[in-house]
Amino acid sequence: MNILLILSTIWTLIYFKFNKVSFNSRRSVRTFRSVGIPIFQVKKNGRCSFGNQVSLVNTAKSSTLGRCNRCKLLVYSDAQLIIGNKVGMSNTTIVATKFIRIGNNVMIGGGSTIVDSDFHSLNPEFWHTPKDEIHMKSSDVIINDNVFIGMNAIILKGVNIGSNVIIAAGSVVTKDIPDFEIWGGNPAKFIRKNS
Numbered sequence: 001m002n003i004l005l006i007l008s009t010i011w012t013l014i015y016f017k018f019n020k021v022s023f024n025s026r027r028s029v030r031t032f033r034s035v036g037i038p039i040f041q042v043k044k045n046g047r048c049s050f051g052n053q054v055s056l057v058n059t060a061k062s063s064t065l066g067r068c069n070r071c072k073l074l075v076y077s078d079a080q081l082i083i084g085n086k087v088g089m090s091n092t093t094i095v096a097t098k099f100i101r102i103g104n105n106v107m108i109g110g111g112s113t114i115v116d117s118d119f120h121s122l123n124p125e126f127w128h129t130p131k132d133e134i135h136m137k138s139s140d141v142i143i144n145d146n147v148f149i150g151m152n153a154i155i156l157k158g159v160n161i162g163s164n165v166i167i168a169a170g171s172v173v174t175k176d177i178p179d180f181e182i183w184g185g186n187p188a189k190f191i192r193k194n195s
Helices: 003-018 026-031
Strands: 033-035 039-042 047-050 055-057 072-075 080-083 087-090 093-096 099-102 106-108 113-115 141-143 181-184 189-193
Touching (some): 093 099
Parallel strands (some): 039 072, 055 087, 099 141
Antiparallel strands (some): 181 189
16 A cells, blocks of 8 residues: 555544544444545534445546546535445545435546535525525435446436446436436436346
8 A cells, every 4th residue: 555545544534533424334444545635524413424445536646537626525414425335436526415325336437426406596586695505405316336427427416326327427417217227418318228
């Protein structure tokens, strides 16, 4: 293991401890890896948990695509972000305002974004007022097991992605994807079965 990986993993684990991140087991802590330091925040009464063998890539040098942004994980008050076992992500943004669950054996490509909210009211009367965030809509995002999300994909609120799914690079996922399918495009559409 190189020195950057060791130091950034230790620093990230300390950072997570102050943000009250939980790990499924002591084994989860031992198998966690972070190259570089992510941007991370769990707000009051928010909850974030990690399974075994979770890896974060936060540096351009270590990212295959050379992206220079760090992973950003933000959990709002009373929201939950649950990340399963064997999950890898590079330069990824995940914002949970309500609930996001990522299953086991999931690869999230460089620069991808997963959100469960519009972050603003859809009513322009509330924009630029304190009522804007109060009236924003949020809906759970579920990503099941054995999912590959290509680089720069965007997963939007209310989406349930089945198991054994591939999402093409640059896709914008706005609706549920059944098990064993490949989807791509903006908005993402069925391409073919993933056998």
